[in-house]
Amino acid sequence: METLQLFKILPEKIYFQNIPYLPGFRKMVGWNLDFSTLTRNIHDSLFSFFSPGLASAAEMVIIGLCFLTFFALLGLILVYAERKVCAFFQLRLGPMRVGFWGTAQTFADFIKLLLKEPLTTKNADKFLFNLAPFIVIVASFMAVAAIPFAKGLHAVDLDIGIFFITAVSSIGVVSILLAGWSSNNKYSLIGAIRSGAQILSYEISAGLALLTIIILTGSLQLSEIIESQRTGWWIFKGHIPAIIAFVIYMIAGTAETNRGPFDIAEAESELTAGFHTEYSGIKFAFFFLAEFVNMFIVSAIAATVFFGGWMPFHIGNFTFFNHLMDFIPSVVWFFGKVSLIVFLMMWFRWTFPRLRIDQLLTLEWKYLMPISLVNFLFMAFISLEGWYF
Amino acid sequence: MNQVVFYFLSAVILVFSLLTVTSSRILRAAVYLLFVLIATAGIYFLLGYNFLAGVQLTLYAGGIIVLIIFAIMLTGSAGEKLERPSLNKFLLAILISLIGTVTSLILFFAYHSFPVIGNEIPATVKMVGASLINPGDNGYVLPFELISVLLLAAIVGAIVIAKKATR
Numbered sequence: 001m002e003t004l005q006l007f008k009i010l011p012e013k014i015y016f017q018n019i020p021y022l023p024g025f026r027k028m029v030g031w032n033l034d035f036s037t038l039t040r041n042i043h044d045s046l047f048s049f050f051s052p053g054l055a056s057a058a059e060m061v062i063i064g065l066c067f068l069t070f071f072a073l074l075g076l077i078l079v080y081a082e083r084k085v086c087a088f089f090q091l092r093l094g095p096m097r098v099g100f101w102g103t104a105q106t107f108a109d110f111i112k113l114l115l116k117e118p119l120t121t122k123n124a125d126k127f128l129f130n131l132a133p134f135i136v137i138v139a140s141f142m143a144v145a146a147i148p149f150a151k152g153l154h155a156v157d158l159d160i161g162i163f164f165i166t167a168v169s170s171i172g173v174v175s176i177l178l179a180g181w182s183s184n185n186k187y188s189l190i191g192a193i194r195s196g197a198q199i200l201s202y203e204i205s206a207g208l209a210l211l212t213i214i215i216l217t218g219s220l221q222l223s224e225i226i227e228s229q230r231t232g233w234w235i236f237k238g239h240i241p242a243i244i245a246f247v248i249y250m251i252a253g254t255a256e257t258n259r260g261p262f263d264i265a266e267a268e269s270e271l272t273a274g275f276h277t278e279y280s281g282i283k284f285a286f287f288f289l290a291e292f293v294n295m296f297i298v299s300a301i302a303a304t305v306f307f308g309g310w311m312p313f314h315i316g317n318f319t320f321f322n323h324l325m326d327f328i329p330s331v332v333w334f335f336g337k338v339s340l341i342v343f344l345m346m347w348f349r350w351t352f353p354r355l356r357i358d359q360l361l362t363l364e365w366k367y368l369m370p371i372s373l374v375n376f377l378f379m380a381f382i383s384l385e386g387w388y389f
Numbered sequence: 390m391n392q393v394v395f396y397f398l399s400a401v402i403l404v405f406s407l408l409t410v411t412s413s414r415i416l417r418a419a420v421y422l423l424f425v426l427i428a429t430a431g432i433y434f435l436l437g438y439n440f441l442a443g444v445q446l447t448l449y450a451g452g453i454i455v456l457i458i459f460a461i462m463l464t465g466s467a468g469e470k471l472e473r474p475s476l477n478k479f480l481l482a483i484l485i486s487l488i489g490t491v492t493s494l495i496l497f498f499a500y501h502s503f504p505v506i507g508n509e510i511p512a513t514v515k516m517v518g519a520s521l522i523n524p525g526d527n528g529y530v531l532p533f534e535l536i537s538v539l540l541l542a543a544i545v546g547a548i549v550i551a552k553k554a555t556r
Contacts, residue, residue, distance in 0.1 A: 053390055128420060159513055160443045167443045170451030174423060177458050181416065189462070196459060220514055 036152030063155055067145060071293060076106045078292040081339075082346055089350040116281035121184055124278070128182040133279070133286035135175035140293045142168040147300045148222050150310045150331040161222035162214070165301060166207055169256075169294065173199045176265070179287070180275035191274025194357055195265030199256055201364045206252035208372040212245040212379045213238065213305050216388060222304060229308035231316050237389040241379040246306045248372050250341075253298035254348055255360070257291060261352035262360060299341035303334065310334040316389070394435055401428040413470045416461055423454045440514050 042062075046055040080095070080103065087094025095102030120126055143165045148154040158164050173196055180192020213234050217225045228234075235242050255262040266274030276287045303309060310330035314322045355363070382388055402425050409421040426449040433442035474482075524530045 056390060125414070125416070128417065131420065158439055160439045163443045163447075163514075164439070167446035167451060170447055171423075171427075173451070173455055174420075174458065177455065177462070178416075178420065181458075181462055193459075193462065196455060200455060 035150050039152055063145075067141065067155070071141065071144065071289070074296055075289040075292050076110060078296065078342065079109070079288075080106045081342070082292070085343065085346040086350050089347075110285070113285045114282055118281035118283050119278070121278050124184045125182040128178050129278075130283070132175045132179035132182065133283045133290075135178070136172050136290040137286045139168055139172040139175070140290045140297060143297045144293060146222065147297070148226060148304065148309055148334075150329070150334055153331070154223065157221065157223050159219075159221050161220055162210060162225065162301065162305065163220050165297065166203070166210070169297060170199075170203060172290065172294070176275050179279070183275070183278035185278055187271045187273075188275050188277050191265045191271045191277070195258055195275060197357075198258070198262065198265060198360060201361060202252040202255040202262075202368075205248050205364060205368040205372045206256060208369070208376055209245040209249035209252065210301070210305055212241060212372070212376050215376075215379050215383050216242075222309070225305060226309040226311050229311045230314060232314055232389060233306065233308040233311070235306040238379070238382075239388065241375050241382060242306065244371070244375045245379070246302070248368055248375070249302055249306070250344065251368060252364075253302065254345055255364070257294045257298055257345075259291075259295065259345060260349035261354050263349075264354060264357055264360060295342060295345055296338065299338045299345065300334075302341050303337035307337045308333075309337075391435060395432070398428045398431045398435070401425075402432075413473070415471065416458065419454060419457045419461060422457070423450055426450045426454065438512050440512065440517050 043059065046058055049055070050058060083105070084094045084102075095105035098104040098108050120129055145155045146158060146161055146165050146168075148157070176195045176199070177192050180188040180190075180195070183189075213225075214220060216234060216238055217228045219225060219228070229237075231237070235246055238245075258265045265271075266276070271277070276284055279287060308314075310333050312322070312325035312328060312330070312333050314325060405421045405424040405428070409418050409425060412418040412421060426445065430442045430445040430450065433439075433445060520527060521529050521533050
């Protein structure tokens, strides 16, 4: 009884100091909740050892290395997850031989890809052919850099955060067009043109769906978007228009990453492998990796804008419940939400039949875009009247 | 650090601008132009004009270049090398561009003293948005509305052209 009353009376800081049991708990929570102490310690020690110029250069190198490692691990894990999810949807077991439950299978595949010979077709424009995989990987790399992973774990917090991510990921389409054209192959060319048309059109709905929530947050900065969800996630606070926007964003996001049911750009039954038919070895791995990382980026944006990013599940000013939720570290919240949305996208891929190109463009221009425009106005109206929580 | 980045970006812009106009393959020229536009966005980031940089990336790097590449690919002569221009045209082009450069340089150095000023006015998205719909002084509501009417006219025109003739 006594502790329950303490929860109600005491403000946040005293509350954390007064947990009577588990002596190491407060320390652990403090560490888990906030990465800013860790990053600040690294920052300070670097600047005390080196001159400012050298220290900031060293910081960039460290952050770059962290992201490279993260990138590679993410690719491996997502490929494994995709194969397992696909297998379970088709009542199979999937990769089982290498490692426990096949966990080392993707590592083995990755080493195999690295050792393969990168072929170049004879009459291809060699410069553009070799350039295309790098553009696609750089575009998704830049987008990942702006995503907040946990409290205080955020490489660059730009004031145009979400706009930057959508802007940078739109460069990826250039590389798909280049890859398709420079392969000097009709399948690749058709795949590239389909993919270009598809990504360009679905970007509009995705952008409008995100803008619908930006009306409520009043800021494009990702840290502020997350902070504005301290009293509840936007999908609950913004009720009907927010849910419509989320559905539209998930459809458009799946289309933007060229995943099924929108994977006509690489429809294997008609185009062998679409724009990356002629690629092999490490260059193919780049396209493959970028596809999976783009899926992560789309899920991370959806999690950040609609589900509060690393913000735990809070209900208004219900302090006791909110504090209970705060005990789960922010990293767990972020990656939990992201993996749920990634699972949702895999679910789409393995259950829906593939669309035709005309159906695909009709869906975007005749249904999704008008709906998202109307939804945008609806949200503006609700925001004006203050009918959200 | 900023200076190093600035010189790097400027070098990228200069080199790739030259490559854009001298390349004999039209699709490669489009890709070089993409690098120039991205490096320009980098300079905007360096100046702290994040919104402008974002617009540069979306509109120019993501929009215009894709449009150019699409247009080149649909015309079907993307892979062919362009023939070299005749010597007279080449010399004339060099002469005209030299005259232009020298004139503008003379004007710049005659009327400007190039003082170094600090970046005192932060250009946040909020400020850009507020001045776009501000009808008062320093407001841009009239050009904003005019451009939106122009874009609407362009969209309607595009649909009319693309529509099949129904009889």
